[in-house]
Amino acid sequence: DADVTQTPRNRITKTGKRIMLECSQTKGHDRMYWYRQDPGLGLRLIYYSFDVKDINKGEISDGYSVSRQAQAKFSLSLESAIPNQTALYFCATSEPDRAHEQFFGPGTRLTVL
Amino acid sequence: EDKVVQSPLSLVVHEGDTVTLNCSYEVTNFRSLLWYKQEKKAPTFLFMLTSSGIEKKSGRLSSILDKKELFSILNITATQTGDSAVYLCAVFQGGSEKLVFGKGTKLTVNP
Numbered sequence: 697d698a699d700v701t702q703t704p705r706n707r708i709t710k711t712g713k714r715i716m717l718e719c720s721q722t723k724g725h726d727r728m729y730w731y732r733q734d735p736g737l738g739l740r741l742i743y744y745s746f747d748v749k750d751i752n753k754g755e756i757s758d759g760y761s762v763s764r765q766a767q768a769k770f771s772l773s774l775e776s777a778i779p780n781q782t783a784l785y786f787c788a789t790s791e792p793d794r795a796h797e798q799f800f801g802p803g804t805r806l807t808v809l
Numbered sequence: 810e811d812k813v814v815q816s817p818l819s820l821v822v823h824e825g826d827t828v829t830l831n832c833s834y835e836v837t838n839f840r841s842l843l844w845y846k847q848e849k850k851a852p853t854f855l856f857m858l859t860s861s862g863i864e865k866k867s868g869r870l871s872s873i874l875d876k877k878e879l880f881s882i883l884n885i886t887a888t889q890t891g892d893s894a895v896y897l898c899a900v901f902q903g904g905s906e907k908l909v910f911g912k913g914t915k916l917t918v919n920p
Contacts (some may be wrong), residue, residue, distance in 0.1 A: 796841050796901035797854055803851060
């Protein structure tokens, strides 16, 4: 079984809809991250969480919110999706003392029409 | 503004060629530089570099960091079609403890 899983893997939605992307991990890591990847732009950090009660904004948090329901679960929400949020979204995890080494989930491809 | 710049953005070579990928950075509170390989989907960790001048090797891949000139290179010798991927460079930033990624280099190795 994969250590970091994301659901759904693919999603097509319409402008204005609320959508939630979910991430679960069995690695026992405290730290979790949400990134988006656009063609030619690399990975950009949306939100990150060092533990259940510690959530921080990344460089592109506008239009997104997150919830850390448990150590193993970190959800990303788009309250009102817009077309420029079409992207590949990755969840990642790390241990506090090896925070540089992040383990990525398989990604969710989101299309907003 | 913190930034990581990779070059070239894309590269096409033939099997057996040697390639060098470049990564320069301007990031406050530098702690380490990392290379990731991204094939179909999720990036996978290759190397972490913290000290200048010490080469890290894994098979045909090697990497070195120059902290004075603020850059790193990733070398791949005797390339194979399985090396085709996007190679991402990232800098781990102290304080915030975040990774700052470059845009990646897309490597295509043709048979």
